[in-house]
Amino acid sequence: MTDSHLDAAGLRRRTQEFLAAHDPAATDRLDFLRARFDAGLAWVHYPEGLGGLGAPRSLQAVVDAELEAAGAPDNDPRRIGIGLGMAAPTILRYGSEEQQRRCLRPLWTGEEVWCQLFSEPGAGSDLAALRTRAVRDADDWVVDGQKVWTSSAHLARWAILIARTDPDLPKHQGITYFLCDMTDPGVEVRPLRQITGEAEFNEVFLTGVRIPDARRLGEVGDGWRVAQTTLMNERVSIGGMRLPREGGMIGPVARTWRERPALRTHDLHQRLLRLWTEAEVARLASERLRQQLVAGQPGPEGSGMKLAFARLNQEISGLEVELRGEEGLLYDDWTLRRPELVDFTGRDAGYRYLRAKGNSIEGGTSEVLLNIVAERVLGLPAEPRTDKDVAWKDLAR
Numbered sequence: 001m002t003d004s005h006l007d008a009a010g011l012r013r014r015t016q017e018f019l020a021a022h023d024p025a026a027t028d029r030l031d032f033l034r035a036r037f038d039a040g041l042a043w044v045h046y047p048e049g050l051g052g053l054g055a056p057r058s059l060q061a062v063v064d065a066e067l068e069a070a071g072a073p074d075n076d077p078r079r080i081g082i083g084l085g086m087a088a089p090t091i092l093r094y095g096s097e098e099q100q101r102r103c104l105r106p107l108w109t110g111e112e113v114w115c116q117l118f119s120e121p122g123a124g125s126d127l128a129a130l131r132t133r134a135v136r137d138a139d140d141w142v143v144d145g146q147k148v149w150t151s152s153a154h155l156a157r158w159a160i161l162i163a164r165t166d167p168d169l170p171k172h173q174g175i176t177y178f179l180c181d182m183t184d185p186g187v188e189v190r191p192l193r194q195i196t197g198e199a200e201f202n203e204v205f206l207t208g209v210r211i212p213d214a215r216r217l218g219e220v221g222d223g224w225r226v227a228q229t230t231l232m233n234e235r236v237s238i239g240g241m242r243l244p245r246e247g248g249m250i251g252p253v254a255r256t257w258r259e260r261p262a263l264r265t266h267d268l269h270q271r272l273l274r275l276w277t278e279a280e281v282a283r284l285a286s287e288r289l290r291q292q293l294v295a296g297q298p299g300p301e302g303s304g305m306k307l308a309f310a311r312l313n314q315e316i317s318g319l320e321v322e323l324r325g326e327e328g329l330l331y332d333d334w335t336l337r338r339p340e341l342v343d344f345t346g347r348d349a350g351y352r353y354l355r356a357k358g359n360s361i362e363g364g365t366s367e368v369l370l371n372i373v374a375e376r377v378l379g380l381p382a383e384p385r386t387d388k389d390v391a392w393k394d395l396a397r
Contacts, residue, residue: 006055008062015041015066024072033075033109041067042108046092050104058291075110078341082152083107083114087160090230091179094218099179103158115156116234117147117180117204118227122397124149125365127162128171128224129395132206134163134178141165141178141216143186143209149362153189153202154338156182160230161211162223167393174392175223179215186210196354197334200342232302234363242290243283249316249344249352250279256323263323272323275316282308300376303369310359310366313344317353324349 018039022032036042037051041063046052067074077084084107091103106112123130132145143163153159159180166174180187186209191199218226246254257264257272286305321328331350344352360366374380387395 006053006059008059011044011053011055011059011062012066014039015063019066019070019072024067024070029073030109030111032073034105036067036072037105037108043088046104050092050100051108075108078343080107080110080113081341082116082156083112083158086116086230086234087114087158089233090160090177090217090226093229094177094226096214098214099217103179107158112157113152113155115150115153115159115182115202116230117150117153117159117161117206118230119149120146121148124361125368127227128175129392130162130164130175132161132163133167134165134176134211136165136213137210139213140210141176141213143178143180143206143211145206147204147206148201149192150189150202150204151200151362152340153182153204154191154199155340158182159204160217162227164392165223166221168391169221170389171387171392171395172224173221175227176220177217177223177226178211179217180206180209180211181215184209184211191336191338193336194355195357196351197331198337198339200339231364232300242287245280245283246276247283248279249313249320249356250276252345252349252352253316253320253323256320263325268319268323271319275312275319278308279312279316282312300372303364303372304377306363307366307369307373310356313352313356313359317349317356320349321353328353 018036018041022035024032027035040046040048040051040053042051044053044055044060044063045057047054075084088104088107091100091107095103103112107114117132118127118130120130120132130145132143132147134141134143141163143161145163147161150159159182161178161180162175163178164174165176168174182189186207188205188207189202190205192201192203193199194201253272254276282305285308289301289305328349330348331354332348342355344355347355364372371383375382
């Protein structure tokens with residue numbers, strides 16, 4: 001392929017040719033998505049044969065605009081966000097060619113949902129303290145342990161998993177990264193009912209689960225480094241979402257303010273002005289962050305965006321409940337449900353307020369992210385760590 005195919009005009013022309021051959025109105029949705037992947041228009045910055053063309057990441061917007069204008073279906077990114085934002089970039093960077101070709105296409109089309117088996121009871125904020133063990137048995141690894149706060153585990157076919165493979169090494173060094181088939185014997189998913197009444201989170205029990213060594217991602221014992229790629233991409237995907245002005249949580253509050261002047265007070269007005277401004281600053285900062293991604297892998301700056309996302313969601317949803325008065329205390333339904341996605345803007349104010357409480361925990365607690373920003377972005381001295389060079393098996397528990 002010549003470079004002329006990789007500029008904006010070339011990609012626009014290529015997309016138009018694809019649409020001429022695959023009319024969205026006359027093509028089955030899944031067939032359309034598969035064909036789009038095979039044409040390299042799924043994520044253009046990925047290599048050819050893996051859904052991309054090796055083009056600059058910034059040109060994805062050109063392709064997306066043409067497809068949207070033609071009424072083409074998308075891959076329901078909110079439903080498969082863990083696969084798109086976390087599993088895919090990690091598999092691309094560390095996976096074998098066989099793993100990439102097996103996993104990336106059904107991941108992108110949404111045929112296979114992914115989840116993340118990282119956090120554990122007692123190893124959430126301090127993830128490297130994880131206790132799930134993987135023991136080598138010939139060409140397999142036998143995994144035993146428990147994971148928690150696992151979004152979409154009840155829907156997932158695959159999981160990204162980290163487990164301890166050498167307890168004699170310090171906690172960050174004895175970890176290995178695997179791709180786990182959630183349909184394998186020994187994998188049990190149980191719902192975790194949340195404050196919203198729903199159970200989008202789960203706990204996952206792994207009992208004698210056999211994972212072939214061919215599903216290992218990266219080298220044995222190098223799982224912490226591989227996991228950092230996942231975590232940095234996770235924080236960018238959470239805190240760096242592309243939004244229009246007044247997109248996200250600030251939108252419903254602003255609409256209520258404009259449409260119901262009887263609810264207004266001076267104090268609420270001042271708070272709304274401050275939060276509207278901060279939401280707009282965060283939106284523009286996330287756009288800048290996405291532009292920086294064009295130059296390479298995400299860095300620790302994504303932790304700052306995720307921090308802002310959590311704080312703003314909680315403050316804005318609190319303001320909305322106060323603005324609505326008694327009406328803000330209502331809640332639509334406490335029925336235990338297993339949702340396929342989190343819908344902040346499609347639900348009522350009570351749901352937004354309750355669900356936002358989890359934003360400062362999921363995707364890295366705010367306390368841990370503050371340390372990351374302090375040490376890796378601002379260059380401040382690291383906190384003393386007495387367990388850094390101690391074998392995991394010798395740590396106090």
